[in-house]
Amino acid sequence: MLIGCIADDFTGASDIASFFNKGGLSVVLFNGIPSENKVENADVYVIALKTRxxxxxxxxxxxxxxxxxxxxxxxxxxxVKYCSTFDSTPKGNIGPICDAVLEYLNVQYSILxxxxxxxxxxVENGHLFVNGVPLDESSMRDHPLTPMWDSEISNLMKEQSKYPCHVITQPIQQEIINSYKSSNNSSRYYLIPDYSTDLHGENIIKYFGDLKVITGGSGLAEHLGRRYLTDSLTTELAKNNSKTIFLAGSCSERTRExxxxxxxxxxxxxxxxVLNLKDAKESAKTIWSEIKNKNEDILIYSSDTSENIQRNSNSHLISELIEETLAELSKIAIEDGFTNIIVAGGETSGAIVKKLGLEAYKIGRSVTPGIPILQPLANTDIRLVLKSGNFGEKDFFIKARAYI
Known part of the structure; x- marks a missing residue:
């Protein structure tokens, strides 16, 4: 194994796995830490956690x-892979996790x-943008679980991390890196380079590709993969023409579109x-009894505006109830002969793969950048496509079905 990767949720893990694969590396994706030490060989192991x-x-x-x-x-x-929209909560987990990994592996610095x-x-001048809009001005500012309250990464990390962050405000050069090392020789720290083009990504790997620990979204994975220059090829999975169930728990604007x-x-x-779920008027079993005789692909969704989710009392408890219901529906669907499952929502995806009990996956072609087709090693008839709520174009569900 060349690279060991941890990701903060399952869709984030499949996202970065697809880019490592695109960069020429063979990848095995695990849902949680494998229960056995003997696992299939690969250049990259990606472990999906639920730490976000x-x-x-x-x-x-x-x-x-x-x-x-x-x-x-x-x-x-x-x-260390985290969401490309970071985590803007003052007590967020990105800082503490990165700090702990640097300390455990005795590493002086890494990049964000x-x-x-x-x-x-x-990222430009230390600020995170979504489609050209500062993070805290985007639609993600109203996320019910991790609202995006600031776009300046060093400000976000100041509330989370024990160590300072330095923004690289000019093109990366070895002399600049050396100056940071000398000025922080007795402390750990993070560097935040610009990354808005592929050329930036290539340059970051040129200067930081040999770091023992890299932290970030999935944008660097393809460039990092190419650095190793292996002969691995993208896995091609046979097409599957079985019926498909679509499950959407994300309340993001993109998923609703x-x-x-x-x-x-x-x-x-x-x-x-969700009110019917709260009041026990509806459950996974009653929902399935309503739809199971339909001889067509079907979308089951709880996606609503973040305002409505928050209005229904405790948003965390509501989210967990939705996730559990959709996860149970995925299990029932598999038992009833469905083999294709397409999911929208990071937390929802994590709940579904946990419910299905499928531990390891091969990575197939990507439906769209960062969203690959997954084939469980334990049941090669099944195909999963799992996406973060904010990813994909408006025709994503239809496109994903055609790819499977």
Whole structure:
């Protein structure tokens, strides 16, 4: 193994796995830390955790446990992957996790690179932008679990990390890197380079590609993969013509657009009212009894505006109830003969793969950048496509179905 990677949720893990794969590396994706040490060989192991919204102490503990497992497997380099929209909560987990990994591996410094330019996430002068709009002015500022209150990465890290951040405000040169090293020779620290174009990404890997620990979104993974110059090829999975169930728990603006477009094109759908779930008027079993006799692909969604989600009392408890219901529906669907599952929402995806109990996956072609087709090693008939709520164009569901 060349690279060991931990990711803060399952869609983030499949996202970065797809870019490592595109860069020429063979990848195995694990849902959580593997229960056995004997696993399929690959250039990259990616471990999907659920640390984005976990309490901080548990998130750090889980991350270090995963890093230790990767170290025992012989990882030469480590990648701490977090969301390309960072985490703007003052008590967020990115800082504590990165700090703990640097300390455990005895590393002086790393880089903070949440960029993914192909999907509109860029960093300029230390500020994070989404499609050219500062993070805190984008639609993500109203996220019910991790609201985006600032776009300046060093400000976000100031509330989370023990160590200082330095923004590289000019083209990267070795002399600049050396000056930071000399001025911080007795302390750990982070550097924040610009990354808004592919050329920036290539340059970051040119100067920082040999770091023992890299932290960021998935934007650097393809460039890092090419640095190793292996002969690995993207896995081609055979097409699967079985029926497909679509499950959407994300309340992002992008997912709601995708749902609307799917319905406009005449496809079947079923809306889950969270109030009915709260009052036990509806459950996964009752929903399935309503739809199971339909001989068509169907979308089941609970996606609503963040205002409505928050209005329904405790948004965290509501989110967990939605995730559990959609996860149970995925299990019932598989038991009833469905083999294709397409999911919108990072937390929802994590709940679904946990419910299905599928531990490891091969990475197939990407439906769109950062969203690959997954084939469980334990059941090669199944195909999963799992996306973060904010990713994909409006026709994503239809496109994903065609790719499977």
């Amino acid at each position: 919204t976990l309490n901080t102490s548990q998130a750090v503990q889980d991350s270090l446990q995963a890093i230790r497992w990767l170290k025992n497997q012989g990882a030469k380099q480590y990648y 690179v949440p960029s993914l330019p192909v999907n509109g996430r860029t 995708q749902i609307a477009y799917f319905k406009e094109q005449g496809y079947q759908s079923y809306f889950i009212d």
